[in-house]
Amino acid sequence: MVSNNIDKKKYIKTENLNINQYTNSxxxxxxxxxxxxxxxxxxxxxxxxxxxxxxxxRYTKNESTSVSVETAESLLNSLYYSIDAYTSSLKDPESCxxxxxxxxxxxxxxxxxxxxxxxxxxxxxxxxxxxENKLDIQNEVYNDTIEKGIPKFFKNYNxxxxxxxxxxxxxxxxxxxxxxxxxxxxxxxYLEKLKMENEFCNYFDKMDIxxxxxxxxxVYKIDPxxxxxxIFEIVLTNNIFSVLSGNEPNIIILSKLQxxxxxxxxxxxxxxxxxxxxxxxxxxxxxxxHEENTALSEYINNYINILVPRILTATKNNNLSxxxxxxxxxxxxxEGISFYNVPKMKDExxxxxxxxxxxxxxxxxxxxxxxxxxxxxxxxxxxxxxxCLFNEEMKIxxxxxxxxxxxxxxxxxxxxxxxxxxLKPDDLNADAKEEEWQKQFTEFxxxxxxxxxx
Amino acid sequence: xNLPIIFNSMNEVLKEIQINELLKFNDFSIxxxxxxxxxxxxxxxxxxxxxxxxxxRIDLSIETLKELINSFCTSDFxxxxxxxxxxxDLQEIFYYLxxxxxxxxGDEELIERMMDYFNNxxxxxxxxxxxxEIEIFARNIRTKNQLNDFLLGKDDYNGI
Numbered sequence: 235m236v237s238n239n240i241d242k243k244k245y246i247k248t249e250n251l252n253i254n255q256y257t258n259s260x261x262x263x264x265x266x267x268x269x270x271x272x273x274x275x276x277x278x279x280x281x282x283x284x285x286x287x288x289x290x291x292r293y294t295k296n297e298s299t300s301v302s303v304e305t306a307e308s309l310l311n312s313l314y315y316s317i318d319a320y321t322s323s324l325k326d327p328e329s330c331x332x333x334x335x336x337x338x339x340x341x342x343x344x345x346x347x348x349x350x351x352x353x354x355x356x357x358x359x360x361x362x363x364x365x366e367n368k369l370d371i372q373n374e375v376y377n378d379t380i381e382k383g384i385p386k387f388f389k390n391y392n393x394x395x396x397x398x399x400x401x402x403x404x405x406x407x408x409x410x411x412x413x414x415x416x417x418x419x420x421x422x423x424y425l426e427k428l429k430m431e432n433e434f435c436n437y438f439d440k441m442d443i444x445x446x447x448x449x450x451x452x453v454y455k456i457d458p459x460x461x462x463x464x465i466f467e468i469v470l471t472n473n474i475f476s477v478l479s480g481n482e483p484n485i486i487i488l489s490k491l492q493x494x495x496x497x498x499x500x501x502x503x504x505x506x507x508x509x510x511x512x513x514x515x516x517x518x519x520x521x522x523x524h525e526e527n528t529a530l531s532e533y534i535n536n537y538i539n540i541l542v543p544r545i546l547t548a549t550k551n552n553n554l555s556x557x558x559x560x561x562x563x564x565x566x567x568x569e570g571i572s573f574y575n576v577p578k579m580k581d582e583x584x585x586x587x588x589x590x591x592x593x594x595x596x597x598x599x600x601x602x603x604x605x606x607x608x609x610x611x612x613x614x615x616x617x618x619x620x621x622c623l624f625n626e627e628m629k630i631x632x633x634x635x636x637x638x639x640x641x642x643x644x645x646x647x648x649x650x651x652x653x654x655x656x657l658k659p660d661d662l663n664a665d666a667k668e669e670e671w672q673k674q675f676t677e678f679x680x681x682x683x684x685x686x687x688x
Numbered sequence: 689x690n691l692p693i694i695f696n697s698m699n700e701v702l703k704e705i706q707i708n709e710l711l712k713f714n715d716f717s718i719x720x721x722x723x724x725x726x727x728x729x730x731x732x733x734x735x736x737x738x739x740x741x742x743x744x745r746i747d748l749s750i751e752t753l754k755e756l757i758n759s760f761c762t763s764d765f766x767x768x769x770x771x772x773x774x775x776x777d778l779q780e781i782f783y784y785l786x787x788x789x790x791x792x793x794g795d796e797e798l799i800e801r802m803m804d805y806f807n808n809x810x811x812x813x814x815x816x817x818x819x820x821e822i823e824i825f826a827r828n829i830r831t832k833n834q835l836n837d838f839l840l841g842k843d844d845y846n847g848i
Contacts, residue, residue, distance in 0.1 A: 280701060287748035297794030300740070300747035300786060 244269045246327040253414055256318040264331045274335070281339035286310055293395050308396065315397040315417055316346035323349060350393055350418055357422040358388060364425050367432045370440045371447060375462040379406035380428075387421055409467045410536060430530050431466035437523055438469060442487050446472055450559050468559070470537060475558050477515040480596065483522035493560035494633045495597060498626045500558075501549055509542050555685070579613050591622035597630050604631065611642055618671035628674040644679065647672050659683045706750050707733055713757050720761040721768060728772040732779070739780040743787050752782060752795060759803045765812025777814045778802065781822060788826035792833055801825060 244267045252259040261278065264270045289309050290301050301309070320342050324330040334342070361384055368380055387402035398417050408427050415423055435443060443465070450468050451458035472486045478499070479492040488496070500508060516538065520531045548554045579587070587607045594600045600623065608614050617623075623631060632640070651661050662683075664676040710729045717723060724732070732753070740747055756778050760766055766774055785798055793801075802817065805825070810816040 276701065283702070283748055290746070290748060294791075294794075297796075298786070298791065299749045299751045299795060300745050300783065301791065302787070303744045303746055306746035 244328070246331070248327060251327065253322075254318075254416065255314070256322045257314060260321060260327055260330060261334075263327070269328070269331050270335075278334070278339065282310075282313070285340060285343055286313060289313060289395070308399075312392075312395055312397040312399075313343065316350055316393075317343055318346070319349045319353075319397075319419070320346035347393065350397055353418050353422055354388070354391065354393065357418060357425060360422065360425045360429065361385070361388075364429050364432065367429065367436060369432055369435050369443065369465060371444060371465060372459055373447070373463075373465070374460055376406045376465065379404055384421065384425070391418065393418070405462050407462055407464050409464050409470075409540075410533065426529075427533070430533055431464075434523075434530060434534070435466055435469050437484065438473075438486050442485075443469060445561070446486055446559060449562050452562060453556055453559060467537075470534065471541065471557065472559055473519060474512060474515045474541070477518050478511060480598070483519045488558065488560045490560045491598070491601070491630065491634060493555070493558045495630050496558050497554045498629060500545055500554055502626060505542065505546055508545055509538065512538055512541055512545075552681075552684070578610055578616075579607065583607070584613065584616065588617070588620050588622050591617070591620075597627050600627065601631060601634060611639075615646075615671070619669065621670075625670070625674050628671060629678045632675060632678045640679075643675060647675050648679075703733060709750055710753060713754060717757055717761045717771075720766075722761055722766065722771045723768070724772065732772060732775055735776045736779055739783050743783045745783055745786065747783075752799075753779060755795060755799050756782065759799050760806070763803070763807055763812070765806065774814065777818070781814075781818055785822055785826060788822075789829040790833055792829060 246260065246263045246267055246269070250259065250263050261270065261275055265272075265275060286306070286309060287299075289312075290306065291299060293305070293309060294301065317339070321330050321334070324333065361380075364380060369376070371377075383403035383405065387400045387404075390401040400417050400421060402421070404424065406428075408424065409431065410427065412420075412423060446468060447458055447465060450463075451461070456463065469486055472488060473483065475496050476485045476488055476492070477483050479488065479496050481492075503511065513535075516534055520526055520534060525531045525534075544557060545554070548557050578584075587603060590603055591600055594603065604614075604617065608617060618628065632643075635643070647667070648662070659680045662676050662680045664673040664680070667673045667676055707726070707729045710732065711724060711726065714723045736747075736750075736753070753775070756775060760774065760778060781802065782795075782798065785793075785802070786795075789798070802822070805821040806812060806814075806817050809821055
């Protein structure tokens, strides 16, 4: 017969543990699990009171035994911060409870102070590393946080009486910032993440980062010197889009053409496809920089959950151009197609060109072929009619035309509408056009006009 | 982190310890003909708790009471009849003064001042001590603290 006195192993529900009141929440859960009883808790609390009493005497330099309730609560928080520093460092909650049963609270508190003080030293060294690898960027918030804000913390930090707090000016936002932690452990975590973000950004040309940052500031109409914005996020986002456009992962600057192509591609995808594309791009980036299985790779992968919803919202609101930051340099002269008043191409040359276009897989190569061969408007329209470009590709080709060339086409396609005066987006109806290229052109112009009024 | 929660659960345990400690001070005060019964000690501790709560203070030891007994036992104005009630008044005045002097004066010095006023200018009158002397004293201390803060360039004074 099986004994009824089987000693069941007791477990603590870790999901109920509070990071900022670790020991107290641990005791509560241990009590619920039947691992400790009320007299243990009472004895524990009496030890807390005795340590607090000594702390008050130290705080008042032995001049007084009484303090205001606010001061006493703050000292108590500081005391528990150090106790938690020790208890949360142990491998599992169950063994922590066993240790609390054998060690005195004074011993645990002393060990916690030791851990916190070692963390202060480690974190000061970490600050020096961050200063050495910081980005060369003209942003006051970023620079002041590293050079002044965090050093202020160390100048004022009191490990004994105020361990849970920390007077500092940390205005520079990280991509992922855990505001739940406090005191020295918060600063350590902040600097570890900042160091990681800097390391990633340092893979790229510093002038490109500065240029990208300026372009970003221009899109959002913010002051790039004073505005608190996470530089890593801007760099990573453009890096991802750059990879999506076919670039190597060490590029973050996007041309307007690449930007348009990415935007059009994203618009044609559903959320699953976007998720897959972004994930694949991130995999390429991580592999390229040999960051597999590092803390940075996990950090970057977590960004998918932010970027994908943002893309979906921007697609819905038709403002993907606010996320895909393109270079402010006008590249139409070097990459676009230009019309001249020249004779049409020979038929054989034209057929060869069409054949090449049909065999070509990416739009940039197609544009190069068109640019090299087509000089006249007639050839251009014949090419559009020849079904060698997909619908979205046509729009990309339209985006490379100069204002004068677009005007030519507008006069051709919208001759009826122009009789009523200036073209308005609501006047343009793609379905009313006969040829596919005209439908695509109508949609392109409509979108362009809507974007210019937003 | 809530002190009242911890205190409430510890209250009975602490109270018993502190009452026993208080009664041990009879070993000293008896030489001046002053002793406390257990009932007196309970009343003093209850009034102490009330005073601390009223003035928003925490005192985890009874060192203050010990210092008050050590100092005021020698006063000619205290006898066995008024011993308990005077101790109750003095501890209330003490905690009131700690707040009014912004925690800038140590316990020992504060009790010395109270003793000096009680024995000399107040001639053993608690009413005079409470209503006149300590108010003037506290006001002077606060003025001195404000001047120090101004000279040192501190705008917020923060206790000791």
